[in-house]
Amino acid sequence: MVAYAVLGASAELGGTLVTLDDLWGQDAVRTHERCMPPDRGRSDSPEAALARQADAGRAVDPEVTFSWRQMVASRGRVRVERLVTEIGWSRKRLWSRFRAQVGLTAKRVAQLIRFDHAAHRLATGHSAALVAAESGYADQSHLHRDVMAFAGMTPTAVAISPFLAIDDVAWPPKPSSVI
Template structure:
């Protein structure tokens, strides 16, 4: 999780770049609030963005918010949904009901960001697991992340003793995304952070396992509607090295053992 506070002389509009997580934005603004726009619908307040939300934008004149990134495995337990949120952006209240408003008020009343983080951590840990995914699906998701999207689906299926067809079906049913699409998303995320870190498109393509720069360009456009140059300058990624240091390029990737 990470906390953000910002004020602008005029309203801003920031494109949110796709990320391999379910994202919660908890609006803590006292006035104005966070405005988000997805599927052509503008709303205000806290929201949840599933994997691959369509052209999501957020902004406003002023804002204070807590951003939480959950793996789709954790989202199934904490939110009771993962597959249902894929491609969706919904108000947090639609997912948590009245508990969402009580959560926001507790965070607003906190004396510091550390206290807010502690409240959030406690809430997430104490919530009863609403839904589980198969251990095999969880393992394959972690393998995909650890391999930065460069592990073949056939290899993943063999890893857990499943057929390709069974893997495809269970993964998509439980996480709302196919194993191949998940791998593409993870690989794109690695490339996007390389671009934001100052690497050129050709270098980012080579380091991320794309066939060439044109291949990277197609994938970036597919996931964001932007060019690699625009993604490199995206405000959404600009401070990831501070807010989410563990995901920044250069950190060693680890692949969990088979369960």
């Protein structure tokens, strides 16, 4: 969603390589000049330049933002049907707007979020059967198919892969409810 606001790019660019000049035109040149090192007479940071572009860029639909947040909060287990009911859009409209503004369909994003959570659980030593059950997969073979599709390796290989950094930032434990 940030890429949509900052870069102004749409889903039609998916899988293509474009320059910042192609996306921003003359604004890219001005931004580059403002972000020169201080010893060259400029002192603007790239972060400040991107923040300005985000402020001036396209706004992401509040419904898309809401849907994204629901997907993250549910760790990818929210159903698209529930989202369209809550936001008052048709399934087709959510599909279209989400794809245009995020670059993927809502269903695919939910799958990736669920996979990411499952991969982190596997890497912390939980069994594939437990991870499948807790992550909303129908069964362990369903988890296995997603892991193979997204990571190109088995759940066991994901669990021992050094590329997966374990941290509480990605998926902190959910707070327990107090009654």
